[in-house]
Amino acid sequence: MSGDGTRRCAWTGIENDEQYQRYHDTEWGRAVEGENELYERLSLEAFQSGLSWITILRKREAFRRAFCNFDPIIVAQFGHEDVERLMLDAAIVRNRLKINATIGNARAxxxxxxxxxxxxxxxxxxxxxxxxxxxxxxxxxxxxKQLAKALKGYGFSFVGPTTAYATMQAIGVVNDHEAGCWLAGKTQTLGLG
Incomplete structure (x- = not known):
């Protein structure tokens, strides 16, 4: 139970972190519409690989600025100079493989x-x-695993089965709110449009 008396999924883990609680309560596991929004979620889940989600959440606005609000038409045009610029941006996760994957995935x-x-x-x-x-x-x-394979078949990278599943959770394809969480069984799933 968090400091506000609300029972949430254990993964929120950071007691009394309002940003994390707000994300859990209003976004995670809820339907996402629009290709740009799906591309953003897939990209952020890839950046999260090997890190804590709270790290990515705290940097989300910086990621949005760095990747032009995850507009794939713009990001697909990023070149070597953009990669180097992003590698110097301390406000985001500076991982060359993940940056290149985000650009390549926009192209895909x-x-x-x-x-x-x-x-x-x-x-x-x-x-x-x-x-x-x-x-x-x-x-x-x-x-x-099948989703990761399908995405790779279309040219996407850095989308293994764990990243694919985390994306499915984040966008409401599966409802993985834990038993005891105030949202267990209450969120809408499969709202892809």
């Missing part, structure tokens, strides 16, 4: 065939059966 997104979107690819790999409230939250699933 723009190359997808007509009628194929991030939303359709993700929805295609949504679990048929939801995890029960007492079951442990997995780090990856068969569906996230």
């Amino acid at each position: 997104l723009l190359r997808m065939p007509a009628g194929i979107t991030l939303a359709t690819i993700i929805a295609e790999h949504a679990p048929v059966v939801a995890r029960g409230p007492e079951e442990a939250v997995p780090g990856q699933t068969a569906e996230s």
Whole structure:
């Protein structure tokens, strides 16, 4: 239970961190609409790999500035000078592989065939059966492995099964609020549009 008396998922972990609690309460596990928004979430989950989510959350506005609000049309045009500029930006995570993946993923997104979107690819790999409230939250699933493979097939990188599953959780494809959390069973899933 947090300092405000609300029971939240244990992963929020940082007691009385208002930004983290607000993210959990108003964003995590909720439907996300729009390709730019999905691209942003996928990118941030990739940057989170190996780090704590709170690190990425605290840097999210800096990431948005650095990557032009995750507009794939703009990011796809980034070149070597932009990568070097981003590598000097202490406000974001300065990881060359992740920066290059974010740029490459914007290009991959723009190359997808007509009628194929991030939303359709993700929805295609949504679990048929939801995890029960007492079951442990997995780090990856068969569906996230298939999603990662599908994204890689379209040219995306830095999207392994764990990143794919974290994205599915973040955007409401799966509802992984823990038993006892005030949002368990209450958030809308599969709201991809």
